[in-house]
Amino acid sequence: MSVIRVLSGSYRNTPVKGEIFTLVKGYQLGAKGGFVTVKNEGQFPGRSDELRIQVDNREQIQFMTGDVNTEPKVEAVESETDQQAMDRIAERFNVLDEMSKACINGDIRAMIVSGPPGVGKSHGVTMQMEKASMFDKISGKRPRFEIVKGAMSGIGLFATLYKYSDSKNVLVFDDCDVWEDQDALNVLKGALDSGKTRRISWNKDSRILREEGVPNTFNFNGSVIFITNLNFNDRRSAKIKAHLEALQSRCHYLDLTINSERDKMLRIKQVHRDADGGLFADYDFTTEQTDSITEFMWDNHNKLREVSLRMALKIADLVKISSGNWRNLAKATCMKE
Numbered sequence: 001m002s003v004i005r006v007l008s009g010s011y012r013n014t015p016v017k018g019e020i021f022t023l024v025k026g027y028q029l030g031a032k033g034g035f036v037t038v039k040n041e042g043q044f045p046g047r048s049d050e051l052r053i054q055v056d057n058r059e060q061i062q063f064m065t066g067d068v069n070t071e072p073k074v075e076a077v078e079s080e081t082d083q084q085a086m087d088r089i090a091e092r093f094n095v096l097d098e099m100s101k102a103c104i105n106g107d108i109r110a111m112i113v114s115g116p117p118g119v120g121k122s123h124g125v126t127m128q129m130e131k132a133s134m135f136d137k138i139s140g141k142r143p144r145f146e147i148v149k150g151a152m153s154g155i156g157l158f159a160t161l162y163k164y165s166d167s168k169n170v171l172v173f174d175d176c177d178v179w180e181d182q183d184a185l186n187v188l189k190g191a192l193d194s195g196k197t198r199r200i201s202w203n204k205d206s207r208i209l210r211e212e213g214v215p216n217t218f219n220f221n222g223s224v225i226f227i228t229n230l231n232f233n234d235r236r237s238a239k240i241k242a243h244l245e246a247l248q249s250r251c252h253y254l255d256l257t258i259n260s261e262r263d264k265m266l267r268i269k270q271v272h273r274d275a276d277g278g279l280f281a282d283y284d285f286t287t288e289q290t291d292s293i294t295e296f297m298w299d300n301h302n303k304l305r306e307v308s309l310r311m312a313l314k315i316a317d318l319v320k321i322s323s324g325n326w327r328n329l330a331k332a333t334c335m336k337e
Contacts, residue, residue, distance in 0.1 A: 003064040004036065009055040011044060016053055019043060020064065024050055027058050029116065029259055036061060057260035085263065086270040092256045093124055099254060100128040103223040104145075106168045108252055110192045112226045115256035118308020119267050121227050122147075122174050129170065147172045154183025155209065158202045161191050161222075162214045169222035175229060185243040191220040192250040226251070264307040265298055271309060279309070280316050289319055296327065303335045 002023040009016040021038035028035060035052045044051060055061060080088070102108045115121050129145040136143055146164055148171060157178060164171050178184040190200035201217040202209060209216065258267055272279035272294070280290050293315050301307050314334060318326040 005062040005064055006053050007060045007062055009053045009060055011051055011053050082266055085266045089267050089270050096124045100125050103170050103225055104132045110224045110251040112251045112253045114228055115258050117229050118306055118310040119258050120309055125172055125225055145170045147174055148176050149174045151177045154181050154187055155206055157184045158187050159212055159214045161220055162218055164222050165218055165220045167221040172225045174227045189246055261301050261307055268309060268312050283316050283320055305334060305336055
């Protein structure tokens, strides 16, 4: 196992600085931020054998050689340049485009897309859906795609799956809260089963289904895309975790690998680099103005409410409102108190 030094972190609100641990599982993002899982080899007496040390980003972890009982040495690790990181992130979003097209064509049944909010997960999938449905809209046909947001009950999910159960139909659940509902998870497991026929049933009496003309049993032949900010490995309920693991086994899982504040900032720069006309194409900005926005975000990334493409556009709106006072406006409206 690897040995790491936590440069700056915390465990149950106790600061951890410069401590050396045996690594169990690498950096992950959870509901409360980033963390690493390490062995408790006497550092925290009376606590469990494995601990989660909270860290802000990967840069707070230093990999070592040796073990915790000898004098570990820092490993020579080749660091990723900004350009390499932007290329890595761009490649992940290219994969997202390809996998979205495969869902549209019915070549794959399901995909889970995981990444932090505001990095363009939904936009990429939506663009592919709109391209594919262009001729359906022109001819007045019912779209073969539906994007579902917000909360959804198990029975609501069952009815929606029925409406889009035909081959080459795609349902996109965009941060739709179905992960804590056991009925919904059971329905999804049936809809995404790896068998040749995916037959799902609602074996409870339902006036809602009768009124909407939805049968209690049907074959689902469509595809499903889940877009989520959640880390599936961080679910605490053992019962829900088992459902999620079963669901993951039925889906292609795409982690966009944007795990640190640096990655989020480089995603903004990558979009600005690669997008036609740049990220701020809809604004009549000079190069100096666009550069000043990204510089401001980088200088204040620890204070911003979030580091995201949405935040970059919010700040761009402020530059448009007041080119001379936008920094003060941003400090008042975009930063944590």
